[in-house]
Amino acid sequence: MSGDPRVRIEGVSHRYGAVAALEDVSLDIADGEFVTLLGPSGCGKTTLLRIVAGFERPSAGRVLLAGEDVTGRPAHKRATNMVFQRPTLFPHLDVFANVAFGLQVAGVGKADQRARVREALELVRLEGYERRRSHELSGGQMQRIALARALVNRPKVLLLDEPLSALDLKIRLDMEVELRRVHRETGATFVYVTHDQREAMALSDRIAVMNAGRIEQIGAPTDVYRRPTSVFAAQFVGDANVLPVDVVEAGDEESTVQLGDTRHQVRCPRPQPGPAWLVLRPEAVEMRAGTPEETPGTLQGIVRDVAFRGTGFGCRIELPALGAQVKAEGRGATPPFDVDDEVGIDWRPESCWLLPRERGDDTPPPPVTSEPESDPAQARA
Amino acid sequence: MSPGRFTGLVTVAGMLFLWLPLLVVVLFSLHTTASLSFPFDGFSLRWYERISESPEVRAAARNSLVVATSTALVTLVLATLAAYGMSRSRSRWRAPLSLLFFLPITLPGLFIGIALLIAFSRLEYSLSLVTVTVAHLVYVFPFFFLLARAALERLDPALEEAAADLGATGWTIFRRVTLPQVWPVLVGAACLAFALSFDEFIITFFVVGPDPTLPLFIWSSLRRTIDPSINAISTLLLAFTVLLFVVTFALTSWGERRRRGTVDPLVLTGAQEPR
């Protein structure tokens, strides 16, 4: 039926013994979309992907592909294909036989196989590699072959489980370009899993930020970045300074918040008065040199660390009055400040965001480090 | 990729297939009558009493013990040295030596036994427990070698290099760095060698002299009458070797756990190199 989303995940929950890996997750993915499940290890993203692929059967809930309930169907009977974290190319077969594997299983004729394999290899820019063996390929090449092996079957839905995490950084960046191109050229629906938020933002049409088995926020990368709906999302997607403030005046367009001694304007529509979290991205922090007298209306701070980054610099500024640290980023060839300089911190009203806060909750939770470890599902291998 | 029900069933069937016949032997060793068929008339230890009183059984058991102990000890020395040498060397002789060391496993016992028989008769050396020990040595060697070499290759070479850098020479390194790490596996392998020697029949058949080992004694008993006393001897033989294996298993897994904090069954059985 034309109205159905390409992939519908309905109320899916999954437990491993006593551990809940997923709690009542629902998500619709439209045809041709590139959706990323983003989250730290253990958040359930890989489990969810494997449930869509058919390798796990959810403890509760349904999975529908193009309107059809496939929850009970095993993986080899679903119209999905997956690219795994490691290439898993079959070492006893050459590239042609690897890529043609799905076609051979389905009984496609030899001539068709040859044509489609050639097409798939062209798609990943590895024409002519048919006779090579996997031990002759580099990591990046192997993943591209794995991609070809999945795409040659013309799946409606392509599932990718952190396919770039085992590759070197430079190759990863090139592969991101390739993935975007392949997505455009094939028009297939991509469901991508990663813990790398930069990768997620670069590739996706929509990002589903996951934490502890639930989807915290779904939206376009710019939305998730500029308007996070939770502290977790704010800290996980991009770097964030999260400061405890009090909303003293709540307006329709602009509001006033109190932070320590100073007041600032925030362009965030109709927040509740009272305690809130102020989310400030490092690149939005403006630093002005000088003593408190020279920089009125700003937060007073002392520079504690300066790091040169090639494209710019990063600073850590301690705010003694608040007992907090703020990260700042800026462009420029030379960092304008040195360690132990006195600075004033300020920002523009439209460059920040407010999130609800419990009274008495004064320290933001520490950001979850996204280590490239896999969830329990993969740890069994 | 969880295995399905079918493979699980075959596994259960396989375990039953492997162990039921042995358990039947054990069962009938406790039979009150001399019959080896159903119906089962009741339990009794009379057959065990009978064999424990038999001087021939005691002599055969003692012979097996002597042979097995000698085999285990000599193999321990020879195979440990060989395994250590192989694992620490990059000589081009490694391949042919490896072939030589594994040869006894690949040859049917018939050939090894007869070859030795010929050798001893040529040398006019009469058959005795000594010839049996020699034969067992040859047979058991590859098993010990395999386990020892696997264990030695698993060790971190950096430890020995550090010792060498600090001025220690070969024997000292072996004694103070290598041995403390691998001795559980070596003792386990020695137990295995002992058990294999104790059980051995096919080669022993050709090189045994007037003093039989326990399996040889069972064989000659079979020629006379088949009664549950044979079951009793067999049960004791079985129990003894299984017990030895349990000791081996415990020792090697304790050693493995000490080294790595975890136990990998594959590595323990020597069936695979650790990754």
Place this chain on the structure above:
Amino acid sequence: MSAVAEPPAASPARAPAPRERGLRLGPVLLTLPAALTLLLFLIAPLAAFAVYSFLTGSLYEVSGPLTLENYREIAQSELNRKLARNSLIVGLLAAVSSVVIALPIAYWLRYTTSRTKTLVLFLIVASFLASYLVRIYAWRTILGAEGVINSGLGALGIVDEPLTFLVFNRFAVTLALVHIYLPYVILVIYAGLGPLQPAYLEAAQDLGAGWVQRWRRVVLPAVAAPVGSALLFVFVLSAADYVTPQFLGGTASVMIGVQVQVAFQGTGDYAGGAAISFALLAGFLVCYGLVALGLRLARLDRLRFAS
């Protein structure tokens, strides 16, 4: 040239770097005692054995000159051909049966997450240690006309007369041989499955392969080499077996190993026995070669799986 700072001078008279020590001739010499022992007690006897096959045999003795007579006699002997055929069949049956039974068990062991895995491994390795003779004896008492099976069936009233087809035939011999070698085959295949991570099987399943296709296209190729070596191992040892056929085989299923044993301990025809043995050995070598060649040609002999 501008002065470039020199690294500090090396300290004098240091011991050679550890890496160099690793390359010295020394370690290999440690293998000498073992190598000499085996050369003395295995290779030399086998050589003598080989020489015997070219001499003339008579009553526990041999005498020169060198001759091919023994081999010619074997080639022409009707009896030997029959025995060889029988050994071949039993060997193949035992080898194939062991592998076929071992494959599902090894698969279960490799991929199960159940806690009984260690118990099963223990059972397999422990059964490995049961003496050859005890096993033969066990099967004899179980399969015989008054054995456990027959008496059990009789007591349950299922049969009136004992089933005689159970023992003293090829079936009994094969059964006992499978019982002996199954543990080893299971372990070899289990080890062979080690590198085949579950991800490979999942990838195959994702590409549409049900269990039949997965076995055919992924599992079996991955373990082709271990399976090949296990088949050879069981075949060679079974075909040359001389105890099992005597004990469980009956008159119609004598095997060639028996012939050899009889030659050496019965008739005393050392030369003839030696000739049969080495003809057998030559046959086995050919089999090894064929299997190795086959694996090499199919490029299944040295698979490297990504870890």
